[in-house]
Amino acid sequence: MESPSPYYFASAAFHTCFIINLVFFGQAVESPEYTPIHQGSDFEIRIYKDISWMSAPVVQGTTFQKSTIAGFHRLYQYIHGANLNSTRLAMTAPVLTTITEASYFVKLSLSASYEGSPPQPDPELNLQVEKWRDKCIAIRKFSGFARDDNIHEEAEALGTSLNEHWNGTLEGKSSYTIAQYNASSHLSGRFNEVWMVVSGCSYHGHDQGKY
Numbered sequence: 001m002e003s004p005s006p007y008y009f010a011s012a013a014f015h016t017c018f019i020i021n022l023v024f025f026g027q028a029v030e031s032p033e034y035t036p037i038h039q040g041s042d043f044e045i046r047i048y049k050d051i052s053w054m055s056a057p058v059v060q061g062t063t064f065q066k067s068t069i070a071g072f073h074r075l076y077q078y079i080h081g082a083n084l085n086s087t088r089l090a091m092t093a094p095v096l097t098t099i100t101e102a103s104y105f106v107k108l109s110l111s112a113s114y115e116g117s118p119p120q121p122d123p124e125l126n127l128q129v130e131k132w133r134d135k136c137i138a139i140r141k142f143s144g145f146a147r148d149d150n151i152h153e154e155a156e157a158l159g160t161s162l163n164e165h166w167n168g169t170l171e172g173k174s175s176y177t178i179a180q181y182n183a184s185s186h187l188s189g190r191f192n193e194v195w196m197v198v199s200g201c202s203y204h205g206h207d208q209g210k211y
């Protein structure tokens with residue numbers, strides 16, 4: 001849908017390319033499992049059951065793009081052996097960047113094979129494990145590159161759809177997450193999502209769209 005400008009390739013792509021490419025390129029990648037429970041015209045609701053994320057807080061992050069690179073760099077080291085077991089872990093997708101008022105948190109899901117007890121990160125990486133159980137997530141898909149200048153409007157559009165069509169509430173109104181699935185070297189066919197934690201997945205057990 002969207003084709004990034006040549007200027008964008010020259011600047012932002014340069015940074016992300018070299019880090020994220022190293023890990024995505026040519027590898028089959030595991031993604032966390034979920035159960036879709038509602039499909040709206042421009043959003044979807046999923047339950048993510050039981051997932052551990054390794055999270056890199058970027059406390060004084062200036063922008064989404066810079067913070068994603070900074071946080072991802074620490075996660076990259078972690079999965080390449082900077083952990084107390086000196087173990088290499090498999091890359092997973094998507095890479096999440098959670099944007100809150102004060103900070104950014106860049107996250108990678110941990111393979112289900114670790115069953116919630118992954119190798120501990122080297123302390124200087126300042127990573128923390130975040131566990132999800134039965135999280136109800138509203139999702140909006142978008143294509144192209146996720147950038148400082150387009151993520152906010154994607155998040156607003158999801159908020160609007162939820163207001164109009166979902167009979168639940170947003171949890172953590174001022175925070176949202178960008179999920180990126182592709183290496184930066186993929187210039188087309190890119191796939192991203194905005195995620196927001198909502199309530200409403202389990203009223204009466206199931207689907208609660210306003211029809």
Ligand SMILES: *[C@@H]1O[C@H](CO)[C@@H](O)[C@H](O)[C@H]1NC(C)=O
Pocket residue numbers: 084085087114117118119
């Ligand atoms: C990491 O090493 C510790 C101590 O040797 C061991 O008990 C643990 O099972 C290892 N964890 C993983 C995920 O390999």
Ligand SMILES: *[C@@H]1O[C@H](CO)[C@@H](O)[C@H](O)[C@H]1NC(C)=O
Pocket residue numbers: 093181182186188189190191
């Ligand atoms: C981007 O990621 C999505 C989801 O994993 C995948 O379906 C798609 O083929 C990827 N695009 C490219 C260009 O590799």
Ligand SMILES: *[C@@H]1O[C@H](CO)[C@@H](O)[C@H](O)[C@H]1NC(C)=O
Pocket residue numbers: 167208209210211
């Ligand atoms: C939406 O929520 C309200 C308040 O909880 C409830 O009374 C109503 O039945 C719900 N509507 C649907 C379609 O579930």
